[in-house]
Amino acid sequence: VLHTKRTDALDGVIGGTEETTTGVMRLRAMAREGVLRYPIVAVNDADTKHLFDNRYGTGQSTIDGIIRATNFLLAGSKFVVAGYGWCGRGLASRARGAGAEVLITEVDPTKALEAVMDGFRVMSMNEAATIGDVFCTVTGNKNVLGKEHFEGMKNGAIICNSGHFNVEIDIPALEKMASSKRTTRSFVEEYSMKDGRKINLLGEGRLINLVSAEGHPPSVMDMSFADQALSVEYMVKNHQSLERTVYRVPADLDKRVARLKLESMGIKIDRLTPEQEEYLAGWSEGT
Numbered sequence: 001v002l003h004t005k006r007t008d009a010l011d012g013v014i015g016g017t018e019e020t021t022t023g024v025m026r027l028r029a030m031a032r033e034g035v036l037r038y039p040i041v042a043v044n045d046a047d048t049k050h051l052f053d054n055r056y057g058t059g060q061s062t063i064d065g066i067i068r069a070t071n072f073l074l075a076g077s078k079f080v081v082a083g084y085g086w087c088g089r090g091l092a093s094r095a096r097g098a099g100a101e102v103l104i105t106e107v108d109p110t111k112a113l114e115a116v117m118d119g120f121r122v123m124s125m126n127e128a129a130t131i132g133d134v135f136c137t138v139t140g141n142k143n144v145l146g147k148e149h150f151e152g153m154k155n156g157a158i159i160c161n162s163g164h165f166n167v168e169i170d171i172p173a174l175e176k177m178a179s180s181k182r183t184t185r186s187f188v189e190e191y192s193m194k195d196g197r198k199i200n201l202l203g204e205g206r207l208i209n210l211v212s213a214e215g216h217p218p219s220v221m222d223m224s225f226a227d228q229a230l231s232v233e234y235m236v237k238n239h240q241s242l243e244r245t246v247y248r249v250p251a252d253l254d255k256r257v258a259r260l261k262l263e264s265m266g267i268k269i270d271r272l273t274p275e276q277e278e279y280l281a282g283w284s285e286g287t
């Protein structure tokens, strides 16, 4: 908004911080094109943010949202996760923990391989579409589930999204293919296909963990918000030397949040001795 509709309010803005994956991608694109008007700290890219909030937060709260909306029994079901990034990993591991057989779709070969070696079945969405009972997109991309997938889905399939708002599922295509739709429960819309199959769309394709559950628990958001607060402080202190681009959260700040979190959990860890520090930093010993 500051870059388009309210450029009049840009005066005096010294910088910004960005919470989420998609936001950081957009801001990086703006920096690349030279249109970013102030420096950004990419809070999402801090280890203490995406490794925890995206993975454990989204993982748990997405399952929570799907269950609250549907009361569906995950045990024994076939659960398709589109995207094996940080959110996808969390979601896949939680769905597996609930007894589902988890199928992964990816476009990145390394992530796909990682999913294979984590013990998941990996395949194209065209193939998964015919097998899955529940589908959840967490890619940050658009039209990840579309017409060709809806065509192959089983009767009663459940589709939802927990990634980047309501474009990950091609809802206009679903609307076109359906002969009618009705709301069967809060947050569940049942689309009747012309061949008689039903497909259940949850929460209008919006982030299901926010639609029908409560988002992430505070005990993981505390780390993200600590990163936010400390990044704002960093921006206030350093903005004069920063350029109009996207910066990572400084590593010492990131580690500080991890240390604070451990402390709040009453967990103590070891520290490197001076001898160990020297050994790790040097090259003359152990080569």
Ligand SMILES: NC(=O)c1ccc[n+]([C@@H]2O[C@H](COP(=O)([O-])OP(=O)(O)OC[C@H]3O[C@@H](n4cnc5c(N)ncnc54)[C@H](O)[C@@H]3O)[C@@H](O)[C@H]2O)c1
Binding pocket: 020, 021, 022, 023, 050, 053, 054, 058, 082, 083, 084, 085, 086, 087, 088, 105, 106, 107, 108, 111, 138, 139, 140, 141, 144, 162, 163, 164, 165, 207, 208, 209
């Ligand atoms: N629901 C929430 O509360 C919540 C929380 C954090 C992040 N998010 C959002 O979730 C999305 C994913 O975040 P992330 O941190 O996991 O990102 P990420 O970049 O780690 O992972 C996204 C993955 O999706 C894959 N992908 C892209 N297009 C695909 C396609 N067509 N089919 C299959 N896979 C595809 C990418 O290769 C990547 O591995 C982002 O939009 C982010 O903003 C939501």
